[in-house]
Amino acid sequence: MSLFKVFDVAGSAMNAQSVRLNVTASNLANAGSVSGDPDKVYRAKQPVFATFNDALVAQTGVSGVRLTGVTESTAPLNVQYRPDHPDADADGNVYVSNVSTVEEMVNMxxxxxxxxxxxxxxxxxxxxxxxxxxxxxxG
Incomplete structure (x- = not known):
């Protein structure tokens, strides 16, 4: 094994953290978004990472971290009764994003x-x- 593989591993980890920071920034930017339709309101997203499996390492010679996808949070939305809001539904409710700014700051x-x-x-x-x-x- 080459000593230079350390750079591959660290580079893939840095790329993973860069993706994580971008997703966190997107979550924070949409933290206060509201909608009258629960299907249209922004939901918090989280990147999912995995290590390269042994077969892929043997095939490519590269090891480290890879992005497998970005998932949406299944946490419940916050519902607020605000009949005066322009996006309120027929019952006067608006749905607020489920992004937790505290969790996102810790993640960042x-x-x-x-x-x-x-x-x-x-x-x-x-x-x-x-x-x-x-x-x-x-020498």
């Missing part, structure tokens, strides 16, 4: 820190490889 901080950790892993690996090359030139 976690994704950001994971991304930073992978950057540090790349930098440390690079430094170790450079030191190894320097030792090879001395």
């Amino acid at each position: 901080m976690s994704a950001s820190r994971s991304y930073q950790n992978n950057v540090e892993m790349i930098n440390t690996t690079r430094d170790l490889l450079l030191q190894t090359l320097a030792l090879g030139r001395q």
